[in-house]
Amino acid sequence: xxxxKVLPRFRCTRCFKTYLKWQGKCDSCGSWNTIEEMIENExxxxxxxxxxxxxxxxxxxxxxxxxxxxLDLVLGGGFVPGSFILLGGEPGVGKSTLMLLISQKFSExxxxxxxxxxxxxxxxxKLRSNxxxxxxxxxxxxxxxxxxxxxxxxxxxxxxLVIIDSVQTIITNESLPGSVSQxxxxxxxxxxxxxxxxxxxxxxxxxxxxxxxxxxxLLEHIVxxxxxxxxxxxxxxxxLRAIKxxxxxxxxxxxxxxxxxGLKVVQSVLGDIHHDISYGYVYSAILEGSRSIGVEVQAxxxxxxxxxxxRMAEGxxxxxxxxxxxxxxxxxxxxxxxxxxxxxxxxxxxSHEPDLDLAICAAILSSYLEKNINSKSAFIGEIGLTGxxxxxxxxxxKIKELQNLGIEKIFLPCQNQQLEIFGIQIYEIKHIxxxxxxxxxxx
Numbered sequence: 001x002x003x004x005k006v007l008p009r010f011r012c013t014r015c016f017k018t019y020l021k022w023q024g025k026c027d028s029c030g031s032w033n034t035i036e037e038m039i040e041n042e043x044x045x046x047x048x049x050x051x052x053x054x055x056x057x058x059x060x061x062x063x064x065x066x067x068x069x070x071l072d073l074v075l076g077g078g079f080v081p082g083s084f085i086l087l088g089g090e091p092g093v094g095k096s097t098l099m100l101l102i103s104q105k106f107s108e109x110x111x112x113x114x115x116x117x118x119x120x121x122x123x124x125x126k127l128r129s130n131x132x133x134x135x136x137x138x139x140x141x142x143x144x145x146x147x148x149x150x151x152x153x154x155x156x157x158x159x160x161l162v163i164i165d166s167v168q169t170i171i172t173n174e175s176l177p178g179s180v181s182q183x184x185x186x187x188x189x190x191x192x193x194x195x196x197x198x199x200x201x202x203x204x205x206x207x208x209x210x211x212x213x214x215x216x217x218l219l220e221h222i223v224x225x226x227x228x229x230x231x232x233x234x235x236x237x238x239x240l241r242a243i244k245x246x247x248x249x250x251x252x253x254x255x256x257x258x259x260x261x262g263l264k265v266v267q268s269v270l271g272d273i274h275h276d277i278s279y280g281y282v283y284s285a286i287l288e289g290s291r292s293i294g295v296e297v298q299a300x301x302x303x304x305x306x307x308x309x310x311r312m313a314e315g316x317x318x319x320x321x322x323x324x325x326x327x328x329x330x331x332x333x334x335x336x337x338x339x340x341x342x343x344x345x346x347x348x349x350x351s352h353e354p355d356l357d358l359a360i361c362a363a364i365l366s367s368y369l370e371k372n373i374n375s376k377s378a379f380i381g382e383i384g385l386t387g388x389x390x391x392x393x394x395x396x397x398k399i400k401e402l403q404n405l406g407i408e409k410i411f412l413p414c415q416n417q418q419l420e421i422f423g424i425q426i427y428e429i430k431h432i433x434x435x436x437x438x439x440x441x442x443x
Contacts, residue, residue, distance in 0.1 A: 010035050013155070015148045029148050029173070064160070064200070067105025070255065070265055073291065074227065074240055076248015079161065081198040083247065084191050086219050088205045089229035094238055094258050095204050096120070098229060099163050100129055101263050102202075106161055107138035114159035118145040118169025132262035147172045147186055151193055159199060164190070166204040167219065180218060187222045220244060231258075235348030237269060242289070252289035269347035270294050270405055280367035283378040283407060284359035285398035286351045292394070292401035296346040297356060299363035304340045315345030316360065317352040324361050324383060331387040331432050334368065354382040355392045358411065358429070365435060374442045376408040387432040389413040399424060411438060 010019040013036055015029040025032050063078035072078045075085075089095045096119075103113045113136070117125060122141055129135070140157070144150055147170050154162055164170070170186050187203070194201045205219060220226050226244035231237065238256040242248065256263045270283075281298045297316075304310065313321045321343050329336045341364060345351060358381035366373050380398055382390040391413045392398070399410055403424050414428040429438065 010037055014152050016151075064111075066102055067108055068102065068254070068265060071102065071240065073289075074242045074248075074252045074254050075225065076242075076245055076252075079200040080224070080247045081200065082195050083200045083225060084194045084223045085200065085202045085225045085227065086205055086223040087202055087227045087229060088207050090231070091206055093229050093231045094256075094263060095229050096125075096165055097128065097132070097258070097263055098238075098240070098256070099165060099202065099204065100125070100132060100134055103139045103161075103163065104132070104134045104136055107136045111138060111160040112157070113139045113161045113163065114153065114157060115139060115141045115163045115165070116144050116150055116153075117141065117165050118143075119165060128262075131260070145169050145171050147189060151189065154193060154197065154199065158197075162194075162199055162201045164201065164203050166206055168206055183218060184222070187219050191222060231348075237266075237348045238263065239349075249289055253291060253293075255293075268294055268401075268405060269349060270296060278375075279370055279372050280363060281346075282359045282362045282366065282373055283375075283402065283405070284356055284380055285378070285401050286349075286353045286356065287394055287397065290397075292397040293349070294401050294405045294407075295349060295351070295356075297359040297363045298344040298346055299360065299367045300342040301336070301339050301364055301367040304338055309337060310340040310342075312341070313343045315348070315350045316343050316356070320352065320354075320357070321360060323385070324357055325364065327383060327385065327387055327432060328361055328364060332365070332436060334365075336364075336368065339368065354390075355380050355398075357381060357383040358389060358435075361432065361435060362411075362439065365439060369439065371439045373439060374409065376406065377442050378402045378407045378410045380410065381413045381429065383432055389429050389431065399426075409442070 010022050011017070012026040012029065012031065012034050014031045014034045015026060017026060017028040019035060022035055022037070026034055062081055064081065065078045066072055066075065087095055099115070103115060107113045122143055125141055140159070142153060144153070150164065150170070167183060167186060172182060172185060190201055190203065203219070203223070220243070224246045225242065228241050228243050230239045230241060236258050238258055240254040240256065242250055242252045244250060255266045255269065257266045280300055281296055283294060284297055285292050285294050311318060311322050311325065321341065325336050325341055328334060343360060343363070359379040361383060362373065362379045380392055380395065382392060384390055395412065402410060407424070409425045409427060411427045411429050414430045427438070429435065
């Protein structure tokens with residue numbers, strides 16, 4: 001005889017454990033008077049059911065702006081209701097400062113932010129907010145590390161955004177603190193909460209400078225969006241990069257500069273271009289996601305004091321620099337084998353984009369010949385082993401970025417010469433052998 005399955009009728013409001021009958025104390029979390037009868041809709045919601053794809057309603061127009069346009073670009077247009085976001089970064093990079101900035105901008109339109117901190121006291125957070133001139137009446141801070149208490153606060157306060165700093169500090173009674181099993185349990189429970197309530201949750205996770213810690217890497221498969229906050233240890237520039245995004249493009253970036261009073265959004269790593277004329281540096285542009293960023297390529301060529309010449313690169317692909325030096329030596333008949341070559345991508349950025357080839361060669365040649373390059377000029381193009389200048393994609397975005405920085409002349413591959421943009425002079429280059437003439441004309 002088949003037994004009739006009896007569904008649970010009561011549930012703990014703190015840990016969500018279900019019971020067949022009411023009792024005063026929850027066996028799971030140990031709380032008193034938190035067990036309540038489940039309403040009929042909740043019991044129906046537990047049942048597994050199927051839906052036709054055409055019957056599922058989407059809410060693409062309900063994205064919530066963060067208040068920071070660059071962050072909205074990284075997120076794909078703003079926060080998606082019910083999105084689960086992981087923010088990773090090295091210790092001390094400024095993740096907590098970024099969260100306060102997001103809290104300030106997000107709460108300015110009357111939206112409520114719930115900020116859980118397991119690493120800092122309320123007084124420490126208040127001191128940082130004072131330094132950043134943040135006086136948010138809609139930002140509510142809680143010093144809480146117990147997962148069930150965090151869930152209880154979320155369900156009872158109904159915030160518009162939840163920030164948890166950080167996943168390594170959250171504890172439960174079901175596994176060892178900081179273990180892989182506990183991190184997975186925490187992530188899945190928070191994922192369930194954000195999908196049920198449609199409240200976006202930002203979860204901060206620490207990584208080492210080598211990126212070897214298991215926690216955040218494991219969580220990347222669970223969350224909807226993964227953001228990495230990167231920095232150069234010797235530079236004030238901070239880059240927020242989307243590594244995974246179920247609701248937008250991957251690779252989008254937002255640029256910040258860290259100051260004594262917090263973080264400031266920046267549009268360019270260059271600032272104002274040089275007004276003087278000097279040799280050894282040229283301007284170009286790279287693409288990060290759908291955003292073009294103007295950059296300065298520097299080169300220093302000096303006679304080698306030791307037997308073997310050095311080739312060094314900061315922020316650039318050293319193998320590419322060696323290859324380009326060989327191309328210059330072959331087709332321009334110059335002796336670089338007895339010279340050290342040092343190259344650098346200024347501003348703390350790192351890029352291996354082939355479109356920087358022409359700029360690298362121009363900087364090397366300018367330093368070697370000690371010929372000045374007009375500071376209003378820029379170079380974009382990939383160079384092949386035979387010395388030809390190859391066409392570059394997304395050229396329009398790069399030209400517009402350089403135009404905004406005050407560049408007046410741009411040297412491009414001949415395949416891109418049909419571009420006509422008001423205020424910019426476009427010059428075509430077919431082969432690396434033409435570069436010497438270009439330097440003579442623009443010195």
